[in-house]
Amino acid sequence: MKKFFITTPIYYVNDKPHIGHAYTTVAADVLARWRRLEGGEVFFLTGTDEHGSKIAQAAQSQGVTPQELVDRESQKFRDLWKDLNISNDDFIRTTEARHRETVGKVFERLLKKGDVYKGHYEDWYCVSCESFWLESELTEGNCPDCGRKVEKLKEESYFFRQSAYEKKLLEFYDKNPEFLSPKKRAQEMVNFVKSGLRDVSVSRLKEKWGIAIPGDAGHTVYVWFDALLNYLTASDPKIWPPDIHLMGKEIFRFHAVLWPALLLALDLPLPKKVFAHGWWTAEGEKMSKSKGNFVDPRALIPDYGVDGIRYFLLREVPFGADGDFSMAGLTARYNSDLANNLGNLFSRTLTLIEKNFGGALAAAPPGDIVQGLAGKLKLVRDAYDRLAFSEVLEILGAVVTEANRYIDEKAPWNLVKTDKAAAEKTLAECLAVLRWLACAFYPVMPASAALMWGQAGEDSDLSQEALKVLEDPMHGWTPGRKVQKGQILFQRKNKP
């Protein structure tokens, strides 16, 4: 079995879970489900980042301990992943003992090797972002990330000798052109490294809420250094290295430069791919805490269903590009693709079979559409390999459209009056396509796909059968099996 290790970033518990977190996690889930369906040995990791002064400050202002705060906030992410049908294999929290142990070991090892050393750090510091900035990086004298005031800070600090890995990193990028994706963001990273790497501060003096540095009281591990190591903590050495690190573009540089430099220092194999997707705006505006316009995916579930949201996120925008989330856009996409196209294909096919053939067909499909499905599978595989989720869904959408057109042309509702056998064959063709579509949509819309599979008359475990049916649409085809037109799969929405 081919192993497949995929990660999301660990999400900072000082943020409320929003559509951006859901986007990364749903994308990772779809890939994980696809690889499992293909027989891969998948390890899908997500979790929460729980240290840093912002947490300590928030806890103090709420009159709780930092641990109480992170327990409560981390749970919100786990609850959302449950609601969104996320199939992660592990959930790591940086406050766990297993993680403290890893961080301590890594720190000691790098210290011994001379890749971590003690010095003094002085630079512009943003308290809010917990980041040091060079004078040249400031935006009009303020933090380039959040725009807040920065202060000059000098303190004793441990440093990671990142500068020693500049040449090795460039060599690695050069030999592994697939490592950083998408291409345009990859080039920015290469240029950044080429412009010269400085050593990075990996500890804080005043930080109380963090992992203490072994043997040096008062120093704690810098929160970003701590966070990156989560991937090592949670991974069994047998499945190292990760096949894909998925993330938003704002943390690409940490994963594209600092993280591989650290792994080089630790003599560990580097991840196969680091992929940064784009950002969502909300109704045309940047989402921010000050505007309070973060889209809460949970609020959309009652109207659009978990699968409606999962589908929209991956279909609407090519993965890697920026996109806009709007209620009108969600409604339009839901209606056109799911209610009017896919849902309608199921509804009309099954209604005709029930009305005219007592719910069961004896005929075999002639193959008009079915014979082309193997070719579609090839395209789907290729698109998944490129993380081109919107292409996967376009390919499947085209199959749905083709089947709807086929019914329109053959008009089995008329045909049944003059040539019942021909009408039965037409519907058998459509039913075979429905079974195939249930399998094909499974990674993106697992719950709806299971419903589709059941409606097509199947009672076996879809996830077990899906690959076989995708490769051979006639696999498990049993003449005379009764279809079960049950609930409407996707109820049309009238207004956003």
Ligand SMILES: [Zn+2]
């Ligand atoms: Zn800032």
